[in-house]
Amino acid sequence: MSQEKWKVTYRIFRKKGTESSKFEDFELEVSPDEYVLDGVERVWAFHDRSLTFRHACHHSTCGACGMVVNGFEKLSCITPIREITQNGGVVKVEPMRNFPVISDLVVDMGLFYSRMDMVGQRQVIPLEEEPTQAGIQTGPVERDGGYVRLSDCIECGLCISACPIVATTPAYLGPAVLAGAQQNGLERTPKLLDLVDTEDGVWRCHSAYECTAVCPSNVEPAWRIMDLRKQVVKAKLKGLFGGS
């Protein structure tokens, strides 16, 4: 890390309970190579212990620290301060869009997680279903025809935050959930067809591609949604012509 020091203003969204939201400014001296999350933690540690925010792994694995930083959806643990401002500049930190705000930078991810469960991307898998016990099974198909052994989605919610359709229709399943459904595939889990083949499923996507643009984890939700559409059409045609 360089010895350079910057003076930046952290402008942080604050909301407690039923109070109106507001922004509070905190002047910090930071290294530009530090990450946005480091500054948020410093605000909490040395300026205001009432600030609430989520963080865990600090290396883009857990997905906990998704925030809107200077207007863009970012994982704050891997966003260098140097990347989003300059010496004397402002780091504006807000909670993710399109989620209910619980407190300050913490949003309610409950509906999102339950939808991920519904498409088979479960938070907790019963021990008897653990793959090494159940035997190795063929997994979902990738764009190049290969199989996925590990899922890239860290369920950070940045794609949901960036999606213009979610902004107007909370009923829309959203990019991460549809990507999760695509990863499982309709051939493996036909029961997903009724969930995704709806006006709030695959057909609600209007190709803004913000999900893929903001995803920190190579999920490419947009491609997965289009592939899921192909799977849905194939399944419907099969059903129409009586295929198995």
Add this chain to the structure above:
Amino acid sequence: MIESQEKSKTSGVAKWFDPRWRHSGTWAFILNRVTALGLTVYLYLHLVILRSLAGGPEAYDGFLATIRSPIFVFGELLVVIGGLIHGLNGLRIALNSFGIAVPYQRQLFYGLMVIAIITSVIFGVRMFTA
């Protein structure tokens, strides 16, 4: 700690037309909606004007004199531009919806918009020099 004067903004349909902090996919999304609204307004106006032409030769001659004015020619050029943008971007969305070229949607958007701009310039030159 200083309380900032800035207030939080809410999202909604208005967000559909806000290109700030967004990427090229959203710019295409916005362009499609704006051109769709424009073309819809044009279609309505077109039908209203066509109806007025049923008023006989005097109405038609008066109409022809009006549409030759520079403002109307410019308006027609906007319709052409809107149609090109909407149509070519629609082609991109149609291809992507069938899973074709999705990883290249950004390049496709830029390329098709270059075609739209070049074609618009050609139309513009011809319309204003005719």
